[in-house]
Amino acid sequence: MPRPSKYVSRSDLGWGTSPADKANPRSGLVIHYDSADQGLADKNHSSCVSYWRNTRSFHTGPSRGWADIGYSFMACPHGYVLEGRGLYRTQAAQPGGNSSHYSVTLATGPKDPIPAAQINAVRQLRQWLMEPDTSISGKVLGHRDFISTSCPGEKAYALVKDGTFAKKPDESEGEDDMPRHRRFEKDNSQELEPGTWASLRFDRRHDGHTGDLYALVGPEEPDGALYDFSVGVTVEGLGSGTEVQLRATEYEPDGEGGWKVARNRPIESPVQAAGNGHFTYAWKGNLAKGRRVRVRVAQFGDSIAQLTSATAEVFYWPK
Ligand SMILES: [Zn+2]
Ligand SMILES: [Zn+2]
Structure with a gap:
């Protein structure tokens, strides 16, 4: 599995290389959410890009003061993976696992849906990270597996627990002759x-x-x-x-x-x-x-x- 088919890179976003410390997370992928409903599934994808930019401003601004956006990636309801800190960087997402695991946020709140395209984006990301270069374990966890938090919300955590995110991606996503x-x-x-x-x-x-x-x-x-x-x-x-x-x-x-x-x-x-x-x-x-x-x-x-x-x-x- 190559890089996810619908990928928004830091260079697409006009962001330079992440200034965060280097790391080689190998132990798995951790799912996060926003905790407030963002309604992105019912908006155009440009809203996801705006959300991602705003999140980076918030994380690097005075109230957080982090080196960069806290997460490694975002998987959006339109099936895109957006790059955050990206590969080989420590994160500010899940203390206790910031340099051992990669992080991905769904940017959802408790009532937001988690569409099939979003689930597939997480699966593509996991599969890509499991390739020889990065070779993470296939394990998928939720933020609450590290500390006491509502994150990643009941809906996403149920998908963590029942193995939905750890399945192979649906290969028909992105191939357009099959309806x-x-x-x-x-x-x-x-x-x-x-x-x-x-x-x-x-x-x-x-x-x-x-x-x-x-x-x-x-x-x-x-x-x-x-x-x-x-x-x-x-x-x-x-x-x-x-x-x-x-x-x-x-x-x-x-x-x-x-x-x-x-x-x-x-x-x-x-x-x-x-x-x-x-x-x-x-x-x-x-x-x-x-x-x-x-x-x-x-x-x-x-x-x-x-x-x-x-x-x-x-x-x-x-x-
Ligand atoms: Zn979280
Ligand atoms: Zn989107």
Whole structure:
């Protein structure tokens, strides 16, 4: 395994060689978090780079006064590894293991999701560090294995304990002829007001992602993607002859931390014959950089209807 495929080096960041003392950490990799939710999974990757720069300023500023950013690396929710002190440097991350182990922070807080791409970035980093040159042991620990601390948070520590971070990286990450797949499911009811477009909110994604459950594609593909999805919904409480409409809609940031419609895709409008109906919709599209795609539903009956379940199968190719 070479250096992680999506890597932001110190020279990319405009930082010189780390002034930290030399070391040769060989005993493993220690996982950290931020302790405050940063919401990076739902922002563009440029926010991760800003976070990393700010962290370095904080660590080298008056309140910490360290020689450099405290960590060896960061693994972000978009699948990038960002270099901190980097290879062969002592750290200020986990007293008791600063020159024996490398450190990587996920920059998450207790409620932040840990997407599959972030887990894979940690796996790629570990695999790279295990190569002959650096030859660390494959052991993965959490900060709390050294001292009493909440770090790296319950979610990440569970992944340390069950061996998730110590698995081989998913080789399909970064190889783009095979599509990625996601499945979304919903079984909590959602009200549909007559004549109003509602974004379909799912309850679960197959990989346990807990961030944006409206977007079928987008949050973790900062450069956009080609996509191909199909969705099925069940709507109850429709009068006979009610028209139900489904469409894909692409959203872009509205500049104020929210989302606005960037592009509506063609509408499918089946008509309901009985009281409850099952409707399907499929669309293939080309999602531009920074956008997300949702499915929206509208019904044109006389009263509120309930969207009681939905499933989406999504295939996509990140750009
Ligand atoms: Zn920590
Ligand atoms: Zn990122």
